[in-house]
Amino acid sequence: MTPLADRLGLTLPIIQAPMAGTSTPAMAAAVSNAGGLGSMGLGAVGAQAAREMIEAARGATNRAFNVNLFCHRPAVRDAAREAGWIDRLRPHFAAYGAEPPARLEEIYRSFAEDDAMLAMLLDTRPAIVSFHFGLPGADRIAALHDAGIILFASATSLAEARAIAAAGIEAVVAQGYEAGGHRGIFDPDGPDERLGTMALTRLLVRSLDRPVIAAGAIMDGAGIAAALTLGAQAAQLGTAFVGCPESAADQGYRAALATAERTVMTRAISGRPARSIVNRFTAIDPDPAEVAPYPVAYDAGKALNAAAKAKGETGYGAQWAGQAVPLARSMPAAELVELLGEEMRAALAAR
Structure with a gap:
């Protein structure tokens, strides 16, 4: 000990x-x-x-x-940057018949x-x-x-x-x-x-x-x-x-964990660097300056995940995992x- x-x-x-x-x-x-x-x-x-x-x-x-x-640090709000990030995600929402939020909140x-x-x-x-x-x-x-x-x-x-x-x-x-x-x-x-x-x-x-x-x-x-x-x-x-x-992970997260071989660091999901299982969200791979600040960007990320899940797609979740995930x-x-x-x-x- x-x-x-x-x-x-x-x-x-x-x-x-x-x-x-x-x-x-x-x-x-x-x-x-x-x-x-x-x-x-x-x-x-x-x-x-x-x-x-x-x-x-x-x-x-x-x-x-x-x-x-x-x-x-509390987010420094930038209306133009946040609107640009909403527009960047708009095609992903559209793929599941949804509209992105009109504005984002510091959640x-x-x-x-x-x-x-x-x-x-x-x-x-x-x-x-x-x-x-x-x-x-x-x-x-x-x-x-x-x-x-x-x-x-x-x-x-x-x-x-x-x-x-x-x-x-x-x-x-x-x-x-x-x-x-x-x-x-x-x-x-x-x-x-x-x-x-x-x-x-x-x-x-x-x-x-x-x-x-x-x-x-x-x-x-x-x-x-x-x-x-x-x-x-x-x-x-x-x-x-x-x-x-006992975990609160949803079924999509658990399924990804069971088969994951790679992870990647991304800002796309929340606006802050975070390591996730490679999925549809991590594939967006934006320039860091393009993403709304944390945790404002997470408001968009959660909305996109909810829209996709409603259509049976779980690849936009925050499926956080470390590099040794195959050992799970x-x-x-x-x-x-x-x-x-x-x-x-x-x-x-x-x-």
Whole structure:
């Protein structure tokens, strides 16, 4: 075991990634009950729905779990750019007999300015709160710490990790470029070193004075063992849990997961770099400057997916997955955690 796992009361250094829209209270509870750390993504819901998710998880486990918030910069609205993006997608809507939205909305609120979400967290006091896309203000971090909450944050580079450490966050999630879903880079329009999970993990372990959690394309116990050998104190797995029955993934997503061989980084779906299974949406492949900003573009993406699904086409979904997606296995979350633990122990013993 590792010091971080001991602090969190885990029997396995395995964290189920907090996949917004895919993770559920049932999944988080199952993983935590099996000895790992279950997680829920709250970035796509409001404070009341988030409260209900926390209460549901607590009704199914008495162990710690993690809740995740998005800390992106609020969108800078550009009517001309947004109208251009609607027009770019119009032929895709037309193919399914639908019209795109007349205008787009900023569908997700950043935790950096969401006072209702902060108040809810201070009231419910989940054991762990984690941040993606950046950090909230020092006042919010201090308030969460004062409530006895342990904090994690994602980093895609050493510079981001140092900012996280300087903010007093207890653990850094090293998100490699291989990872599925939204890239946690603080500035999506800035330079991206595109560091892989293992390189980034080792770099952060050598450079920081706090626990590092490896994340990105880790699908089995051998991958967990490799991350631990490099000095990570836990491994975070997302794609590995998408196929579990406790997941909220729809049938189109599950079918794509079962046959996927390739993934690609795209902005087309949400307006922010994210790794998806190759599908009809990723094939659009626009110039980044053409896409409406996150999360405004996601309003169009969700509408297009709904229009296509209504006609039986599931290839416009946000089918997030990491580069090791061919290794995905579908089984109940608790069984997967148990299997991952067995594989991890075998891999470590073989070294």
